[in-house]
Amino acid sequence: MRNLATQFVREVRLTGGLLADRAKVVRDQVIPYQWKALNDDVPGAEPSYAIENLRIAAGEKTGKFRGMIFQDSDVAKWLEAVAYSLMAEPDPELEARADEVIDLVGRAQQSDGYLNSYYTVMAPDKRWTNLRDHHELYCAGHFIEAAVAYYEATGKDKLLQIMCRFVDHINEVFGPEEGKKRGYPGHEEIELALIKLYRVTKDPKHLKLAQFFIEERGRKPHYFDIEAEARGQNPDDPWFNGHRYSQSHLPVREQETAEGHSVRAMYLYTAVADLVLETGDKELYEVCRRLWDNVTNKRMYVIGGIGSQAHHEGFTIDYDLPGDRAYTETCAAIGLVFWAQRMLQIEPRREYADVMERALYNGVLSGMSLEGTKFFYVNPLEVDPAVAAARHDHHHVKTTRQEWFGCACCPPNIARLLASVNQYIYSTRESDVFVHLFTQGEALFQIGEAEIRLSQITNYPWDENVMFVVGVVDPQTFTLNVRLPQWCRAPKVKVNGEDIESLEVVDGYARIERAWFNGDQVEVCFPMPVEKVWSNPRVSYSAGKIALQRGPIVYCFEEVDNGPNLSQIYISADAAFTVGKDEQLELPILTGPGYRRIVSDESLYTTTRPKVEGVELKAVPYFAWDNRQTGEMRVWMNEG
Amino acid sequence: MRNLATQFVREVRLTGGLLADRAKVVRDQVIPYQWKALNDDVPGAEPSYAIENLRIAAGEKTGKFRGMIFQDSDVAKWLEAVAYSLMAEPDPELEARADEVIDLVGRAQQSDGYLNSYYTVMAPDKRWTNLRDHHELYCAGHFIEAAVAYYEATGKDKLLQIMCRFVDHINEVFGPEEGKKRGYPGHEEIELALIKLYRVTKDPKHLKLAQFFIEERGRKPHYFDIEAEARGQNPDDPWFNGHRYSQSHLPVREQETAEGHSVRAMYLYTAVADLVLETGDKELYEVCRRLWDNVTNKRMYVIGGIGSQAHHEGFTIDYDLPGDRAYTETCAAIGLVFWAQRMLQIEPRREYADVMERALYNGVLSGMSLEGTKFFYVNPLEVDPAVAAARHDHHHVKTTRQEWFGCACCPPNIARLLASVNQYIYSTRESDVFVHLFTQGEALFQIGEAEIRLSQITNYPWDENVMFVVGVVDPQTFTLNVRLPQWCRAPKVKVNGEDIESLEVVDGYARIERAWFNGDQVEVCFPMPVEKVWSNPRVSYSAGKIALQRGPIVYCFEEVDNGPNLSQIYISADAAFTVGKDEQLELPILTGPGYRRIVSDESLYTTTRPKVEGVELKAVPYFAWDNRQTGEMRVWMNEG
Numbered sequence A, B: 001m002r003n004l005a006t007q008f009v010r011e012v013r014l015t016g017g018l019l020a021d022r023a024k025v026v027r028d029q030v031i032p033y034q035w036k037a038l039n040d041d042v043p044g045a046e047p048s049y050a051i052e053n054l055r056i057a058a059g060e061k062t063g064k065f066r067g068m069i070f071q072d073s074d075v076a077k078w079l080e081a082v083a084y085s086l087m088a089e090p091d092p093e094l095e096a097r098a099d100e101v102i103d104l105v106g107r108a109q110q111s112d113g114y115l116n117s118y119y120t121v122m123a124p125d126k127r128w129t130n131l132r133d134h135h136e137l138y139c140a141g142h143f144i145e146a147a148v149a150y151y152e153a154t155g156k157d158k159l160l161q162i163m164c165r166f167v168d169h170i171n172e173v174f175g176p177e178e179g180k181k182r183g184y185p186g187h188e189e190i191e192l193a194l195i196k197l198y199r200v201t202k203d204p205k206h207l208k209l210a211q212f213f214i215e216e217r218g219r220k221p222h223y224f225d226i227e228a229e230a231r232g233q234n235p236d237d238p239w240f241n242g243h244r245y246s247q248s249h250l251p252v253r254e255q256e257t258a259e260g261h262s263v264r265a266m267y268l269y270t271a272v273a274d275l276v277l278e279t280g281d282k283e284l285y286e287v288c289r290r291l292w293d294n295v296t297n298k299r300m301y302v303i304g305g306i307g308s309q310a311h312h313e314g315f316t317i318d319y320d321l322p323g324d325r326a327y328t329e330t331c332a333a334i335g336l337v338f339w340a341q342r343m344l345q346i347e348p349r350r351e352y353a354d355v356m357e358r359a360l361y362n363g364v365l366s367g368m369s370l371e372g373t374k375f376f377y378v379n380p381l382e383v384d385p386a387v388a389a390a391r392h393d394h395h396h397v398k399t400t401r402q403e404w405f406g407c408a409c410c411p412p413n414i415a416r417l418l419a420s421v422n423q424y425i426y427s428t429r430e431s432d433v434f435v436h437l438f439t440q441g442e443a444l445f446q447i448g449e450a451e452i453r454l455s456q457i458t459n460y461p462w463d464e465n466v467m468f469v470v471g472v473v474d475p476q477t478f479t480l481n482v483r484l485p486q487w488c489r490a491p492k493v494k495v496n497g498e499d500i501e502s503l504e505v506v507d508g509y510a511r512i513e514r515a516w517f518n519g520d521q522v523e524v525c526f527p528m529p530v531e532k533v534w535s536n537p538r539v540s541y542s543a544g545k546i547a548l549q550r551g552p553i554v555y556c557f558e559e560v561d562n563g564p565n566l567s568q569i570y571i572s573a574d575a576a577f578t579v580g581k582d583e584q585l586e587l588p589i590l591t592g593p594g595y596r597r598i599v600s601d602e603s604l605y606t607t608t609r610p611k612v613e614g615v616e617l618k619a620v621p622y623f624a625w626d627n628r629q630t631g632e633m634r635v636w637m638n639e640g
Helices: A005-011 A018-038 A050-057 A072-088 A092-108 A117-122 A136-154 A158-173 A190-201 A204-216 A223-230 A238-246 A262-279 A282-298 A330-346 A350-367 A385-390 A410-419 B005-011 B018-038 B050-057 B072-088 B092-108 B117-122 B136-154 B158-173 B190-201 B204-216 B223-230 B238-246 B262-279 B282-298 B330-346 B350-367 B385-390 B410-419
Strands: A012-014 A426-429 A432-435 A441-447 A450-458 A465-471 A476-483 A492-495 A504-506 A509-516 A521-525 A530-535 A545-550 A553-558 A569-571 A578-582 A587-597 A612-621 A637-639 B012-014 B426-429 B432-435 B441-447 B450-458 B465-471 B476-483 B492-495 B504-506 B509-516 B521-525 B530-535 B545-550 B553-558 B569-571 B578-582 B587-597 B612-621 B637-639
Touching (some): A005 A441, A018 A072, A018 A350, A050 A092, A072 A136, A072 A410, A092 A158, A136 A158, A158 A190, A158 A204, A190 A204, A262 A282, A262 A330, A282 A330, A282 A350, A330 A410, A350 A410, A350 A476, A350 A553, A432 A450, A465 A476, A476 A521, B012 B018, B018 B072, B018 B350, B050 B092, B050 B117, B072 B092, B072 B136, B092 B136, B092 B158, B136 B158, B136 B190, B158 B204, B190 B262, B204 B262, B262 B282, B262 B330, B282 B330, B282 B350, B330 B410, B350 B476, B350 B553, B432 B450, B465 B476, B545 B587
Parallel strands (some): A432 A476
Antiparallel strands (some): A426 A432, A441 A450, A476 A509, A530 A545, A545 A553, A545 A637, B012 B441, B426 B432, B441 B450, B450 B465, B476 B509, B492 B521, B545 B553, B545 B637, B569 B587, B587 B612
16 A cells, blocks of 8 residues: 555646635635734734744744644644645745745754744743643644645745754654653644655655654553653543543554544544555554544534534544534544545545545535635534523534634644645546546546546536546546445446446446546536435434435525524425525525424423424525524424 | 411321322431431441531531531531421430530530631631622521521520521621621522521511612622622632622612522522512512513423523523533422412412422422432433533533432432421412412311311322312301412312312412311312423424423433433324333333334434334333433433
């Protein structure tokens, strides 16, 4: 198994449609906006201090470090997003700004290679004393990811050299060798970053360090306990008791269920999958498989969000998926997309791409306003602003997107994912090309000696037809593998206008192997009726409820369209919803019949069944809610 | 308006049935058990330290005060329960033990009349410096209630004298006069206690002090702010911001909605109603009426529990009544019974007694195990032990009754209510006798010069027939007013075997005015089919759900009877449930048909409607759940 994705990642261009539009919003709006935010220049938003901190660390300003201990990572994620943006569209001014930031990062690096504003400014003698709670290795990971992306985008290796020096320093401090610390990060991130670095540098010590961090995790005696005792703290602090929070309750190979902080979990599992890609370790792949099964078949919301409670920002137990108190952090859905991408590279199976698509179009896109200037950190599936304001168990729920956050991990994470979403569409393996996502664009593949161009012409996810046009100089034999999404009951595939006799489907992909001529066309149709979705009956919250989905898009009901008290509304299993268009959102919406239980009198309890009236309902894509006015919102509606 | 309740309170004897049984359990089991608990003599239970604290305060032991700052009140509530128990059944040994405790309380009293173990032991120079958070006046109130009850039960006035001295001291410290503090308790309780004291002592200063505490509450400048500043604290501490928590956000006369800590609210509203009884203040009665409407028509669970969140232990907003995260503290349901009793004394209206009955038979009785040795502090309407263990927003939920609590307000509160439940059955007004509750027993009324005996012969709430037999020496003219509960669709009333022509019903009471002869009989029948209950459609949690009720008893479904994953089960609106008997519980139970959504495969989301199977369901009285084995429980079932 090898990661071929990077071989063609600069050769997929999105030329239209929803994902291209979102990537454009990131380029045009989000990256400039976030630059202002990092420089504390957005009126009314919580200040970031991130650039300021680096200046202080570089000795160019005086003052204290401010903001979250991992504030550096916001700068790194911004740089990474900039790199992807430059790959898609050159922008000398933006590149010059990024170069300046990289220079600043270089000046903030210490003479021994160490790089972290918080410790450099506030506690230079305390480096590496609290891996459990603090984020030195996490921030390092994000700068490494930025360095790799910026090198690939621009060919400039300054940040890459900075980070190689820092990794050399980390290698001196951590490892299995006598005299080194057997530590690993409380918040995973550097593991996957080191594997990205290894793919560029081919330096085996970069892979080895990633492997050490992954394999050392959760071993006994527990490093976080040793470290806590060394700080004079009680390692039995209940918050970390059992170490589930940081997925270090067990060695990775022994983990059976997804536990703890869901973003951390996703970054770890992504790194494990990356390690499988590099080493072919079958046992580790089995770990990935069973954790994948646990997350996606027992602990994932219908929007592809994960993390069902605010406490610990993470997982609880199987089938515990309340919509109103969901945490479903935008970053966790993003992490699930990362993981799915790696799983697809190991083995192209529809289930990975289905989840990737679900998360991307719903729980990730929802994190950003249509205009790209406001963000959700938490993505609930049921919101009543009055309840959220009154109930402490909803304290984490913002009922409208925010301009910025004190803990601003999510906005730059959306930016870097959407700016690089072209990397999630395809993968290759030997003479196979796999199509995981459908979106208008042009791709270039190298299969053996041959260059193959592939155009996708589609308005997916809104329209059901996708046309592929093959571009080759000479006829080429290769296999085009087109995912047939599980949500689609009856996909149709034609080659050059003709139905395929006995379509071969392997692991959910239509396998079309032939000698391809220039201009050959594959037409795929994914009929997109409005579907009612039911959850597994074990999910207490959504038992007796229905959600609406069309194609990969999950819909929701907003107060602005359907009036207040959405819980009074119910839908029958056979209600016919049709597709329309909302002029204000400029997006396809659904309309159909429902019922509203009428409040006949003021009694709180009655032995008379509430009367109902028929109502016309309107649902909008979940990701687009809260773009007109604030109010109630629901994904799961009572069935009746 | 005058409170006539105390005129006959010693002349109602319960001779059988559920309430008598519960009162007997309190006498035989709870009072001895709680005596051990107060003396830290229950193995495995959280220690109370309450008696120990009094000994230290009395100078007879050394050591620090331990337990909650209001630990004294547990002793007071135990004494009060003992008093009621002695009224029902003399017990010289128990009385001697109570006398000893009263002697100890006397020795713990300071020379100036002050009485509070915490401050006496820990901070004698800090008395009355934190009325907002600490509980000196609250504990005083409970000792006053105990003193009045013990005096009425035994004629012994030692505790009454102790408390009168303490009240004299309080009167020197607090009041509107120059030089006195214009303070009032953070936790209401002394207000209603002072009115009870006034009814015994007839001393107007006792009433006046109660009135001062009630009327001063919430005035500007805010006493709790002044006091906080005097302690060097920031009065804007967010926990108390706005002072809703302690119902001091507004003067009582301006309050429109029930806010904050629900037990505190109930004790305040009870005291306000008591004040109305004594003063006839119509504006204050309007305050009671609108708060009553808000609580009982917008913020009360179907079990008569109140307080829908753990944070602040109290109210949130109208119609926010989630069953799983209900706080529904046992003490709050008890407080609602107190308030209802006072409202009935002001004006006998069925709605007051209906709520009293609902709370008593459901949300109060559930607080104690059938054997009387284990207690619920929180009474949820939906429990899944696995979810409760995993979710931090369920941290307050105990999924099985506990032996004792560090904060043990509820167990002694149940004891004192159930030991005095005979005081809640009747009230009188001029020549009217009102029957609010139905339970087997004998009552003696004084109407003018005449003594009237009234027997109730019934197995209510399990059986639908109630027979009243009048006992008079000479024929007497008076009006018997029998509540026709709102839950009963078609009550029937006969006098001496004959239907009444055109029954007069006033405010929900059947009004039977006549000359009564010795042995006259009134037969009432309250047909008790199993009823489906729906909540107001505005209640999001129970929209699309059904609860079962028979007579005043709300039922629930337990895992032990119906298997796990109760959320998979649903009931149709026309399902026929029948009454049976559970051998183990020895209580009437309900059986009937339902449906269970089947888990056909392991997929988390599907576009195929889940298949269902018919199942036979069994429901038990809510108050009796968790008396066989722990597991899931639900009151509200999905309707389908």
